[in-house]
Amino acid sequence: MADILTLAQGAGCFATLLTAVEVAGLTGALASPGPFTVFAPQDSAFAKLPPGTITTLVQNPPQLGRILTYHVVAGRWSQADLKAVPYVESLEGSRIWIDGSHGFEVNNATVVAADIEADNGIVHILDTVMLMGR
């Protein structure tokens, strides 16, 4: 099995996410033993953000890093584990709310593919970039 980083590199739908991870200096962290649960927004999720949003974040790596770490949770949380709890705490410190009542949703994002296993964790693919505040 590959680690989360290698898995994302091979998937072909995470170009923006991988660039962001690199700019924020989090590449090493994603290849570390973990384990982590990563809610990974696909390229189309980033494309939905209004113009300029990514430009400003890329100019400011610590701020970008904060948004990215909001998408990571310590431990290996499968879809079934997540649906059993109301929320999980992200590495950024804010809560991610889980809603399993209509499909599998986290905050305002829909999980389009769940439970992708990696050496150092598990990946759930999102259709929307999550922001703190809910």
Add this chain to the structure above:
Amino acid sequence: MILEVQAKIPPSKHRYAEIIHRLEAGGSMLPDSPENLMQIIGIYKAYAVPMDFYWRDLLYIAEREFLNPLPFFKYFLPQEYLDLPNHYAGETADLRIWRGGATAHPELLEFMAKGETGKLPRILHHLWHDRINMEFAEACMRAMLWHRHMCAPFNKFDAYLDTPEYRSNCDRAIRAYFAKNPLMMGLYRAFPEMFMEQCRQASYYSNLGLFWEVMAPVFFEMSDIYDEGGFNGVPDAMNFLVNGIFAVAGRPIYHHVYIDGQCMEIIPKSKGFTWLYEAALPYVEAVFYRTAPFRGTKSYNAQAKQVPEHQADFHFGILYADVFPVGSAGIPPTLLMQDMLHFLPPYLEEFYQQRCRGEEDKLIQLGITFQRSMYNVTSAVIQALRAALFYPLDDPNPHHLQANRRFFETQMDRFLRPEARLMDIQTPEYR
């Protein structure tokens, strides 16, 4: 663009159902009319010019005046800060929001030179109050400081001000700042907490300065777009603000102090604090909604519970203000009205001359226009939060539309109290 609402969920039963349905259709709390559009854009322009002074001076006070115990000249902005390039205007911008220049606005410089009374020494302009009223900006900063913890846990800037790391950064800066002042060092040893609180206040000076550094070019650009005929209605103006909020959401909020030419980082950029979470949202909450009763406007009896027991219930902001009694000398909102009066575009000037008591109640008229314009800014914040935390307005999933509805209804609940001006701004007669 207003979306056609598809009847996927039943109509709201909220008292402000009509406004909620308008928000769900992509509109603003402020009704869409050419008169409203003209008023709000005109006042944004009149607000942006003094704001160009406010943000520069707020940063000057945070970075240079810092803990000066006798800050008599803190409003005397040095040339260096008038020339400070705005990060969101001009050729060198990080992200160019306004097509104009990066240094102080020409109308601001012209007013600073002459004021209303003519060309006089700066000290006379200052003492005669013929100047930009920085006291208004400081009142906003103090509202943010006083309402600390209001946006916890998302506002991490605020929590940081109580950490040992922040205290140690302040300690280093205080020791460097008063290195040649044994009296102040002695006072620091005797009353360290007082100095820490002054540092927190200075950090909020920086916070608000960095917040307004963005808003000034946003408002200048909106004025230019309107002059070119670029906005078709109030929702266009609101959407420009929504896009602006997203575009600069990740801008760092920090506090640097310059002592003997050396930069000391009291709150480093590397903490990851952002414009949206650590400045914009706390600002809207503290200034638009809460603030505090202004001295001299009206007598409140705290024992009779005329002043709320909990800070979260405070409702003295512009969205609730009765502009008429506020219009007295020395009251922060009046100071802003006086500042905006100097920079009204000709079309708004003419509009006020033809209405109410013309010249005589122009401050009140522009105060009410400002209230309308801030309902539009608040609408932009509400729509931006809806987009960031909830769902698109044309989402095909009814559960998502219902979640949007609950969000809008919760926001409108804040205007159920009688002081809210939401219903007043629905009619053009409210002037």
